[in-house]
Amino acid sequence: ARMVFRRPLDPFQAYELTTRVAGWDGKWVYMEQRFVVGETVHARGVLKALFLKGREKVPSAELARALGHDGPSPDLDPEMVAALD
Numbered sequence: 474a475r476m477v478f479r480r481p482l483d484p485f486q487a488y489e490l491t492t493r494v495a496g497w498d499g500k501w502v503y504m505e506q507r508f509v510v511g512e513t514v515h516a517r518g519v520l521k522a523l524f525l526k527g528r529e530k531v532p533s534a535e536l537a538r539a540l541g542h543d544g545p546s547p548d549l550d551p552e553m554v555a556a557l558d
Contacts, residue, residue, distance in 0.1 A: 474520035475556050482508065482515050495519075495553060496546040497533035503549060503557070521557045 482488060488508050495503045501521040508516040524531040537546070 474518060476516060476518040478516045480513065480515045482510070486510065488515065494537075494540070496549040497537060498546065498549070499533060500530070502533055502536060503553060505553070519553050519556060521554075 488510050490506060490508055492504060492506045495505050497503060501523060503519065503521050506518040506520075507514050524536055533546070537543075
C-alpha cells in the first residue's frame with residue numbers, strides 16, 4: 474500500500490473516505506482510497522489486495538462478478554501498478 478498526504482487533516486476533523494476498485498489482474502485487485510474535505514483531496518492511498526477463501530485464492534474475475542461486474546478489468550493505471558511493486 475502507498476499513501477500520499479497532500480494536506481493535513483486535523484485531529485477529529487470530519488472527512489469523506491471513498492474507496493474504489495481501479496482494476497485487477499490475474500492475482501491482484503487494485504484499489505484507491507481518497508480522504509476528501511469538501512472538494513479538496515487531503516490524502517490518496519493505493520493498494521493491491523489478494524482475497525482468500527480459506528487457504529485458496531479467489532480469482533479476481535470471480536470477485537468482480539460477485540460485486541456485479543461481468544467483464545474484463547478496466548485499464549489499470551501503469552503508475553499505480555508500478556508504485557505498488
